Amino acid sequence: MLKRTDPAAAYKRVDFEALISGCDAQGLVRVCFDDAVAALERALWADAHDRPDIRRKALERAQMGLLTLLSGLDTSQPVSKSLDVFYRSLLARVTNAQKHFNRTAVEMTRDDLKDIAASLLGQPRKAA
Template sequence: MLRAVDPHEAYRRVELDARVSGSHGADLVRLCLREVDVALGQALWAQDNQRPDVRRRALERAQNGLGALRLGVDRQNPVAPALLAFYEGLAAAVAQNQVRFDPAKVAAVRADLVEVSGAMLGQRALGRAA
């Protein structure tokens, strides 16, 4: 039997894949940071609207984005250890929220992303006001 696919999710994946294939360097980092931010925002929305299925998928997308960010860190860069520790801390916080959701902690992760994104890539790097 065929698995039901959410058309919105399918189009989002195609758009993301196209954007990733056309991105390099800082643009790719910005894209990953934005995807994690959007996923966490969607998890917060899902919590407010009693949609645990949407929340679960959004937190999985956030974890995947953080994993991509960790994989993309240049290990030769002097700030690599700090950046890896930062991403791992965010991933741990997201994982905790997959077990027991805490909107304040998710909002804190989003705030950390905005702050670091601004420092790394310039103001408004996530495409929303900080």
């Protein structure tokens, strides 16, 4: 028998795979930042709307994005040690938020990710 699949989830997965298959290294880093920021924004929305199930999944997604950024650091670059410390501190905030949600810490993490993405990728920082 065929497994039932959520069509929206299937299309989203195909769309995401198509997006990353056409990316260069900088594009993949941008996708990681954008995905982690979007996940944190979903967690904030879920908290405001009393949806702990969505909040938990969103924080897990943000955690995976930060782990991906960490694992992709080019250790031959001088800035990699600073980024390693920075990403690990953000990861600690997200991990702590999974246990005891702290809206301010999650907002700070989202904003920090936006700032570092703007700096590293040359993206303009949008006002909050």
